[in-house]
Amino acid sequence: MADYQEYRRRILHKRWRRRFIVAALLVLLILLGAMGTMWQVLHRAQASDRTAEISILQQAVPGNEWNTIRYTPARQISVQTRADGTTAMDFRLAALPASDPVDRSVFAQDSFLGDSLTQGMQMYSTGLPHAMFCAYKGVGPNAVVNGTSCKRADGVKEVPMEALAAQQPKNLYVLLGTNVLNRDGDYSSFLTYYRLMLDMLSQSLPNTHIYVQSITPVRPEVRQTHPGLYKERLCEINNELAAIALEKGCSFLNLWEVLADENGDLRAEYAQPDGYHIKMDGYTVWVDYLRTHRVAENVAAAA
16 A cells, blocks of 8 residues: 555656646746747837937928937038938038138048049049048948958058058048949948948047048949949939938038039049049049038138
8 A cells, every 4th residue: 555655646746747847838938928029129119219319311300400319400401201201311401511711731631531533532633642541442331341451552452440540530531332332223231331331430530520422423324334323323322321421420521512514414524434433623623622611620721
């Protein structure tokens, strides 16, 4: 009888233990499900908060004024409403207004980050050859973000961020995009890299004011060989770049004011045969535009 009672206790103990384990597993599954639901809710809320913080295109306020986080515009800027309900700005309205001209010599303290278009600024006497340059043929903002080794016009290779950190310029002029926008398609990756690049530049150059230059206009025939380079698309992308510039506390410069004709195409007299690179005369008006568009605290009167 004693053996039977002991056997029964063992059976009951095993049965209770199985029930306990099953119940514990059910409770654990319920807790995990609840935690997963809470995480999704919090994640959506955080994503919504981040969007509210960084998406300047959503910062339309009553009165149809342009408003951005940590940025006080010097004048009222109208906001366009897209078909999908989002808002977009015209980059021409976001551009830095004209100021008193500065002497070309002040740019000796400044750096230019860009591609072959910026190399022209370095090589032509009508540009600013005495400034500092990080200009590399064929690059985009992804090369800067990824720390890619890039080749300068003189053949020397360097990492753009390292070169700029060594220069520590007073002002930095950025012009990137033409080389990575050749195809007519989604350009969200380009904008993402541009945002990351500006964040990295701000961290590495805390005492440098950054100017974001608009992607320059092109001739109409360029679209035949580079399907992504045409005025309607470039204007749309410049709208986004203008918003990103304001979002990041940078100044936006609209080069179309001096390089584009009345149709929004690169002026024929400034265009190289390929339709998007610029002749020497084009750099003259480009430099004059830079001389007359500087933020107030960096302005030095022309001699």
